[in-house]
Amino acid sequence: xxxxxxxxxxxxxxxxxxxxxxxxxxxxxxxxxxxxxxxxxxxxxxxxxxxxxxxxxxxxxxxxxxxxxxxxxxxxxxxxxxxxxxxxxxxxxxxxxxxxxxxxxxxxxxxxxxxxxxxxxxxxxxxxxxxxxxxxxxxxxxxxxxxxxxxxxxxxxxxxxxxxxxxxxxxxxxxxxxxxxxxxxxxxxxxxxxxxxxxxxxxxxxxxxxxxxxxxxxxxxxxxxxxxxxxxxxxxxxxxxxxxxxxxxxxxxxxxxxxxxxxxxxxxxxxxxxxxxxxxxxxxxxxxxxxxxxxxxxxxxxxxxxxxxxxxxxxxxxxxxxxxxxxxxxxxxxxxxxxxxxxxxxxxxxxxxxxxxxxxxxxxxxxxxxxxxxxxxxxxxxxxxxxxxxxxxxxxxxxxxxxxxxxxxxxxxxxxxxxxxxxxxxxxxxxxxxxxxxxxxxxxxxxxxxxxxxxxxxxxxxxxxxxxxxxxxxxxxxxx
Numbered sequence: 001x002x003x004x005x006x007x008x009x010x011x012x013x014x015x016x017x018x019x020x021x022x023x024x025x026x027x028x029x030x031x032x033x034x035x036x037x038x039x040x041x042x043x044x045x046x047x048x049x050x051x052x053x054x055x056x057x058x059x060x061x062x063x064x065x066x067x068x069x070x071x072x073x074x075x076x077x078x079x080x081x082x083x084x085x086x087x088x089x090x091x092x093x094x095x096x097x098x099x100x101x102x103x104x105x106x107x108x109x110x111x112x113x114x115x116x117x118x119x120x121x122x123x124x125x126x127x128x129x130x131x132x133x134x135x136x137x138x139x140x141x142x143x144x145x146x147x148x149x150x151x152x153x154x155x156x157x158x159x160x161x162x163x164x165x166x167x168x169x170x171x172x173x174x175x176x177x178x179x180x181x182x183x184x185x186x187x188x189x190x191x192x193x194x195x196x197x198x199x200x201x202x203x204x205x206x207x208x209x210x211x212x213x214x215x216x217x218x219x220x221x222x223x224x225x226x227x228x229x230x231x232x233x234x235x236x237x238x239x240x241x242x243x244x245x246x247x248x249x250x251x252x253x254x255x256x257x258x259x260x261x262x263x264x265x266x267x268x269x270x271x272x273x274x275x276x277x278x279x280x281x282x283x284x285x286x287x288x289x290x291x292x293x294x295x296x297x298x299x300x301x302x303x304x305x306x307x308x309x310x311x312x313x314x315x316x317x318x319x320x321x322x323x324x325x326x327x328x329x330x331x332x333x334x335x336x337x338x339x340x341x342x343x344x345x346x347x348x349x350x351x352x353x354x355x356x357x358x359x360x361x362x363x364x365x366x367x368x369x370x371x372x373x374x375x376x377x378x379x380x381x382x383x384x385x386x387x388x389x390x391x392x393x394x395x396x397x398x399x400x401x402x403x404x405x406x407x408x409x410x411x412x413x414x415x416x417x418x419x420x421x422x423x424x425x426x427x428x429x430x431x432x433x434x435x436x437x438x439x440x441x442x443x444x445x446x447x448x449x450x451x452x453x454x455x456x457x458x459x460x461x462x463x464x465x466x467x468x469x470x471x472x473x474x475x476x477x478x479x480x
Contacts, residue, residue: 004028004029004030004229004230004231004262005262005263005264005265005266006022006027006028006029006030006265006266006268006451007029007030007032007251007262007264007266007267007268008029008030008031008032008267008268008269008270009031009032009238009251009267009268009269009270009271009276010031010032010033010034010040010269010270010271010427010430011031011032011033011038011039011040011218011222011232011234012038012039012040012041012042012218012270012427012440013039013040013041013042013217013218013427013437013440013441013444014040014270014426014427014428014430014440014441014443014444015031015033015040015268015270015426015427015444016031016038016218016221016222016225016444017221017440017441017442017443017444017445017448018268018424018426018444018445018447018448019031019221019222019225019230019232019444019448020221020222020224020225020444020445020448021444021445021448021449021452022225022230022448022451022452023224023225023227023228023229023230024224024228025448025452026228027228027448027451027452028228028229028230028231029225029230029231029268030230030231030233030262031222031225031230031231031232031233032233032236032238032251032253033232033233033234033235033236034235034236034237034238034271035234035235036234036235037234038215038218038219038222038232038234039058039214039215039218040218040270040427041058041059041061041395041398041428042057042058042061042214042215042217042218042437043057043058043214043215044056044057044058044212044213044214044215044216045057045058045304045393047304047306047389047391049306049388049389050388052341052342052345053342054304054306054333054340054341054342054345054347055212055213055333055340055341056213056304056331056333056340056347056349057213057214057215057331057333057336057349058302058349058393058395059300059302059329059331059349059351060089060316060317060329060331061214061437062085062087062207062209062316063207063208063209063214063217063437063438064207064208064436064438065436065438067438067442070438070441070442071208074208074217077217077220077221077224078210078216078217078220081210081211081212081216082208082209082210083208083209083210083211083337084206084207084208084209085206085207085208085209085316085336085337086205086206087205087206087207087316088314088315088316088335089315089316089317089318089319090315090318090319091160091318091319091320091321092318092319092320092321092322092379093155093159093321093322094111094322096110097318098110100319101156102152102155102156104152107119107152107155107156108120111155115151118151119149119151119152119155121149122149122150122151122152123148123149123152124149125149126145126146126147126148126149126150127149129146130146130147137174138173138174138404139169139170139171139172139173139174139404140161140169140172140173140174140176140177141153141158141168141169141170141172142174143174143177144156144157144158144169144177159321159322160319160320160321160328161176163320163321163322163323163328163353164298164328164353164399165298165353165399165401166298166353166354166355167401167403171403171404172402172403172404173402173403173404173406173407175402175407176402176434209336209337211337211339212337212340213333213337213340214437233255235255235256236253236254236255237253237254237255238251238252238253238271238279239252239253239254239259239279240252240279240281241267241276241279241280241281242281243280243281243282243420244282246419246420246421247420247421247422248264248266248267248420248422248423249263249264250262250263250264251264251267264422265422266422266423266424266451267420267422267423267424268424268426268444268447268448269423269424269425269426269430270425270426270427270428270429270430270440270444271429271430272297272397272429272430272432273292273410273413273414273417273425273429273430273431273432274292274293274295274413274432275292276417276425276430277289277292277413277416277417278292284416285416287412288412288413288416291409291410291412291413292413294409295400295401295406295409295410295413295432296401296403297396297397297398297399297400297401298353298354298355298398298399298401299353299354299355299356299361299394299395299396299397299398300351300352300353300354300394300395300398301351301352301354301360301361301368301392301393301394301395302349302350302351302352302392302393302394302395303327303349303350303351303352303368303369303372303390303391303392303393304347304348304349304390304391304392304393305347305348305349305350305369305372305373305376305382305387305389305390306341306345306347306387306388306389306390307345307346307347307348307382307386307387307388308345308386308387308388309345309346309382309386310343310344310345310346311332311334311335311346312332312346312348312381312382313330313332313335313381314335315331315332315335316331316332316335316336317329317330317331317332318330318331324375324378325375325376325378325379326352326360326371326375327350327351327352327372327375328351328352328353329350329351330348330349330350330351330376330381331348331349332346332347332348333347333349334346334347345388348376348381348382350372350376353398353399356396361394365390365391365392368392369387369390369392372390373387373390397429399434400428400429400432400433400434402434406432410432413432421456424447424450424456424459425459426440426443426444426447426459427440427443427444428440430443431443431459435462439462442462443459443462446459446462447459
């Protein structure tokens with residue numbers, strides 16, 4: 001067996017992008033994936049029923065980026081399978097559907113007139129406060145109220161954010177707003193609604209998508225990497241990372257009951273950074289491990305249902321900021337691409353945001369399915385007798401928890417890990433950074449480019465600026 005010394009932990013968007021970019025420069029890598037299927041948080045699941053095939057992503061993972069190099073890269077990978085999908089995304093509030101992100105004109109028109117007046121007064125008051133006193137913004141709640149006013153902010157963002165995180169917005173860091181709704185405020189939304197002249201980057205009416213589901217991108221990356229000598233090992237548990245002299249020197253892992261050890265020239269890791277520091281040998285300082293233990297995650301329970309209806313909704317996905325229903329988001333794969341379900345039937349993926357120890361996490365699958373169908377019936381989406389089959393999937397560590405003190409604790413981890421010149425932490429969980437899919441890809445590409453160029457590029461600002469990964473890095477040398 002050929003021993004590959006460039007080791008990548010995780011075969012999700014970040015890890016496979018790293019393997020792909022190395023392969024473009026004829027450099028092989030060993031990719032270690034803990035699950036039986038690649039794709040990470042961007043998997044496409046496939047189910048069979050009555051001779052029909054049903055595919056669903058593990059959430060509405062549209063691809064959108066401000067980096068033209070990424071579009072070029074993925075278009076090369078997918079060719080005609082890279083298609084444009086019209087987006088319709090709404091939110092259900094108080095029994096009415098509203099556009100998402102919020103269209104202020106629509107919201108003011110559809111809510112009670114007294115509520116509309118209160119929204120406008122709150123917004124004017126918040127704007128005056130922002131201009132006159134420039135108050136300090138510490139929490140997500142501070143940011144939203146300052147930019148939208150209390151009533152509109154509650155209507156548009158606060159309820160749903162609390163449903164996702166399971167904690168009050170007064171305990172969520174303001175940096176969450178900077179990442180998720182960067183560049184968005186009420187003036188931008190009004191401008192879009194009234195002038196039809198664009199808006200913040202999340203306000204797109206269409207997006208690119210692979211015909212077979214989002215994982216098709218990463219399948220193609222994996223295939224190309226393998227063609228250049230890389231290996232992707234699945235169902236692997238990384239157990240120990242050996243270091244010395246400011247370098248990662250070896251990695252140990254278990255697969256199929258057998259232990260293995262590989263020497264390391266470079267280690268690219270997308271495993272949760274909170275787990276990474278706990279398997280270092282010699283061990284990380286106690287204060288670093290303590291900080292890792294104090295950083296939390298939000299988990300998910302996902303329910304996929306096959307429904308005996310040609311169509312269920314007209315939306316690509318729908319948000320549910322308030323309760324009921326208790327799930328937070330639903331997507332209909334068929335509205336992403338028609339062949340993701342057979343012609344005469346459709347399917348839905350409902351997402352519950354939970355903590356691993358919650359009652360729902362331990363509820364038997366059949367009861368979760370029954371509960372979900374009951375709530376979908378309440379919404380008018382389906383009848384119980386239209387359910388053909390359902391599956392439940394539990395996913396740990398979907399979202400890093402950015403509470404108001406997370407940064408100080410995270411800095412202890414990243415500060416200690418910076419001593420290792422051949423270690424690159426990438427992706428959402430590898431950085432403990434709630435980034436978008438394109439940013440995860442960029443971290444993988446840039447980590448690999450560091451190895452190619454023999455120069456360690458700064459990964460910390462990816463996802464924080466308008467320009468992240470330069471096209472010239474991908475196309476100046478090597479290539480597919």
